Amino acid sequence: MAPRTYNPCSYLPRRLQIVTSLALFILFCIVLFGQSTVDVPYRDEVNEGARRVSAYLPKTPGLPSGLNPFRTPAHSPPPEQANSTSGEARWFSDWKWMNPFSSSITLDENRAVLPPLTTRPPVYTYFDADWYKDESSLESVDRLLLIWRRAWWAQGFKPVILGSAEAMNNPLYAKLASLQLEDELKTDVMRWLAWGNMGTGIMANYVALPMAPHSDPLLAYLRRGDYPQLTRYEGLESGLFNGPKDQINKVIEQAFNAKKPVKAKSVIELLPKETFHIDSNQKAIAFYSSKNINKFYKGIAEKLASDNKDVSREGLRLLPQLIVSHLHTIWQNSFSSGIAVLKPLPDHMFTLVKPAIELARNLSQCTESPQPSSCPPNREKCVPCVSSHPLRISQPMNFRNTSDLFTIGTVPHPYTMASLQHQTDSLTIRFIRRTTKRDEWLLATTKEFSTGTSSFSRIPLIKDAVASDYGSARSLWLTPENLSDENNAKLRQDLAWSLGFPVPTIESTLDSGHSETPVPGPERRPPAPKPEGKVPDPVELVREGTLLGKARLLIKGKGPRNSTPIRDAVEAWNLADTEVWRFVRAWNARRSVERRKWEAEEKAYAGTEGGKGSWSRWFDKDSD
Structure with a gap:
């Protein structure tokens, strides 16, 4: 009997013997026949060959994007919301409003994302x-x-x-x-x-x-x-x-x-x-009950209680004036550090921030009152407004987030900023890229907050100051392109509803449409704050005004024919500054639209009671 040959696989189960044998056979074949004499081309060579072949093929029209099954899917922009436009300003209300760039949400360069409207009880x-x-x-x-x-x-x-x-x-x-x-x-x-x-x-x-x-x-x-x-x-x-x-x-x-x-x-x-x-x-x-009027304002109380109808009417006429002065006084008491008019780039910016300075002077002066040294009934120990000690006005170069300081910021369009900074209205794309700095306004304004960080990361800081519940109660942000003479009356009206009282001015009385005791004249107004930076001479002031007027027209699309590409180039070069400008413009426009829509709704109900439309006087006349 022949001796039994030794099989190393005999120690394995039958099925594993078959698998192991097949694996060894395949490995042997790879070693024996795996080397090839044919050179496999690299990927780049294959691509180049494909391009040469395609050059000789006849041209055929491509599939429409809607029918191409291999196209990259695209997100759709969010739908337009009701009451989301005003003039050139457009916005979309969303909880992602603190995102640095609105276009990442709206997929629209010209639509700003604002915080959702707060429900008003x-x-x-x-x-x-x-x-x-x-x-x-x-x-x-x-x-x-x-x-x-x-x-x-x-x-x-x-x-x-x-x-x-x-x-x-x-x-x-x-x-x-x-x-x-x-x-x-x-x-x-x-x-x-x-x-x-x-x-x-x-x-x-x-x-x-x-x-x-x-x-x-x-x-x-x-x-x-x-x-x-x-x-x-x-x-x-x-x-x-x-x-x-x-x-x-x-x-x-x-x-x-x-x-x-x-x-x-x-x-x-x-x-x-x-x-x-x-x-x-x-x-x-x-x-302001009868009890409180008798206790705190005896002069008005005596007139209201008079048997003489004319005297009684005079007392009733003085009461609104007293209340307005108290509203203004309490507002001033809320900001003991005064009013800050932002001027981050002081040179050649005098005309740009002049409306903000005038507004600050008006807010710091005293409203005419039948009892100038009086306080409201709920705050007997307030600090009455005294014309000899007006609220302090400063012009800081950086924004400071201080609770007892009211800030007025002027946010220019990047084109307006570049035009004033370089004192020219002949901006070219080459000049913008070679000479101007990117996002100069935002970097200068937030210098104390985020030193060393990019302008993109600083956008949420300004958005929070503009539109948060905390920030909007302590600041006011304007765009100089909308501060033309024809918009002044509308701006004063919007400010009255934002602050809660009409801003005292030389030109107007306390309430538009009603005769009032005039507010203090120029001799009693607080002096203008000392200008920061170089003081412009009269020729420079005229030049700044001319450049600002041309910039307003260009931003509104009323400039020369070739101005649109220049404006687009400036916006693309200053993405952060442009985002802040659009945000502030949309924020102010939405506040005005919200109030006017509410007034239009209320007039339908208020007018029914007066019979002859007398209730319409409860609304500002300019809001029609």
């Missing part, structure tokens, strides 16, 4: 035009209502004026007819009925106004719009309430069923104290 007041029979008194009250609306709007609320129409629309109104009430108590019940018809919110007397910094705890709480229980405030009598709708109507039913004291003049006098939650720690609301 409603604040209601009640007014019946039948209370005032003579036109003079009604006109003074109309001005009070306009002042009330502006003050609440500036603090982030949506003021709404109610009348008897809303009260009669409440299902509980039917019970009022069966009750014999004194006129003053009946009026207060009508106010509650109107509020109960509208629902959850704030009810304020039209002489109860917010007079406190934007960050005041009470105002911050009221802006949230969540009122779990019916609340009134100590010291404000019936001046301010807030609460949910079910509790409002419950109070009305309790008032109907309560015993009516002979001397009761308001609903709260009919109800037990535990009906309301009473907040005893508020300093944000100034209530």
